[in-house]
Amino acid sequence: MVTVTVTAKFHNPSFSRRKEWQRASRLYRDTKQFCIDGWENGDFDKSVTTASIDNDLYSAIQNQAIREAKSDHSTNGEVRYRESQPFAVNNQNWELDTTENGTVVVGFPCVSQWWYTPIEVYDDIADPVDQLVEGDADKTRLQVYRRGDDWYCTFNVEYDADTSGETPVGVDIGERHILAVTAHGEGESMLVSGGEAKYVRRKYRSLRESLSEAGALRARNRVGDKEQRRIKDMNHKLSRRLITFAEQFENPVIRMEDLEGIRENSSWSGVYSWHFHQLQQFITYKAERTGIRVEKVDAYHTSQRCSDCGSMGTRDGDHFWCTECGRGRHADLNASENIAQREGEPCTA
Ligand SMILES: [Zn+2]
CATH class of the missing domain: 3.30.420 (Nucleotidyltransferase; domain 5)
Structure with a gap:
């Protein structure tokens, strides 16, 4: 199994898309913060579901936010999310497909609907993307985020490496x-x-033992250093x-x-x-x-x-x-x- 992380830039997403993704990023942060605060204040326990989340995100995204908040909370305790967070969906709730003219698009739910948006496929990600389109690979969750004026998505692809001829x-x-x-x-x-290794070990062990009898700690440490260098x-x-x-x-x-x-x-x-x-x-x-x-x-x-x-x-x-x-x-x-x-x-x- 080979796991490859794919990061791709969305190709010219429209203004309405970018606006909605921006909103989703904020709502995603709010959902995570809502969970952390609720657990800290004892408002609900870890079994909280999307029924308790009152916002416009698709429930698949709310679910992912809850999962991430859980993991953040168990690692870091009380967390303050200051920035907008990359929003994410689990592997079953997004897809990668090609249009009739061969453009690769990524589809995922957000706030108002599922969006299918072309990504730019350069050589370094062509192989894992191909494997996924052909159905020969598995994918993990999808993350969507903004850097500067551009929007990106990132996900892992898992597939069997071509081992023929090895x-x-x-x-x-x-x-x-x-x-x-x-x-x-x-x-x-x-x-x-293994003779040389054995010889080195024996030699320095006996040196250490004789120094140990003499109680010379620093000399003993020097012997240890020398032995390590020889072995290295x-x-x-x-x-x-x-x-x-x-x-x-x-x-x-x-x-x-x-x-x-x-x-x-x-x-x-x-x-x-x-x-x-x-x-x-x-x-x-x-x-x-x-x-x-x-x-x-x-x-x-x-x-x-x-x-x-x-x-x-x-x-x-x-x-x-x-x-x-x-x-x-x-x-x-x-x-x-x-x-x-x-x-x-x-x-x-
Ligand atoms: Zn046999």
Whole structure:
């Protein structure tokens, strides 16, 4: 799923439209303020409905104002809206359509009626607008607001990205091998030993311990700083190597494990997990800079399942073998192959 925020300028809206939208902006602010004041004064509770709102806005817009006021109130408590507010309708109460001559129009209710108004579609929003017109995408609420003399609308479009022709590159990060990488369908992989990271950690830990006995706090902190710099330097090099590896394939998409919900006892939950988190961050922003998409995938059982048949396998040190299909391979590469094959969520730096 890709989510794109679209902001578009209305094309030459008539004077009567602008006048009505201006009025709607004021009424929208008043509705939100009415709700906040009512909750603060105890006039009504959070279950307030449009029946309590006495103004000319379409009820779909009043409803959205109540929703927004609720969210503002729970985050910020008593709120004073000083400016006119962008008025909004939920996804079901507005539409995007094309006229016979291909002009893209946005339709939404306001005060007196539904208005259908052309928007200016430039290249940067052409794709999501197309997807929406074709019915291949979902939209969120619509916001309408004024900037200077012009009127704009903004909304999100959600659609499936075109993933055909991409090469998934699965990345497993761990202690034994800091990087295990497989390009799915290409038969290419890369393994980087975790030896250097281990060496750095051991070296500085023993230094810290000896200083700890001597009670030298400042010296101990300096050792900590040095260790962090060494690891950071190493992570920069590792992420560069990975990007170079990924770049040799057509439309690479890098897939890594989603660290949310990583279970305890995995090497990710340990004291040194920040090394791994930092490495993921570096990979993500370097990939973004090179124009490579990054996805986070569910980490569940990536190292226990056979990447060929999906059965649970057995692991002995570096070796993984599948009792079901008989396939044996390097355990970390098996994990990275599993990661490469999973559908992920887009992720950004
Ligand atoms: Zn198998």
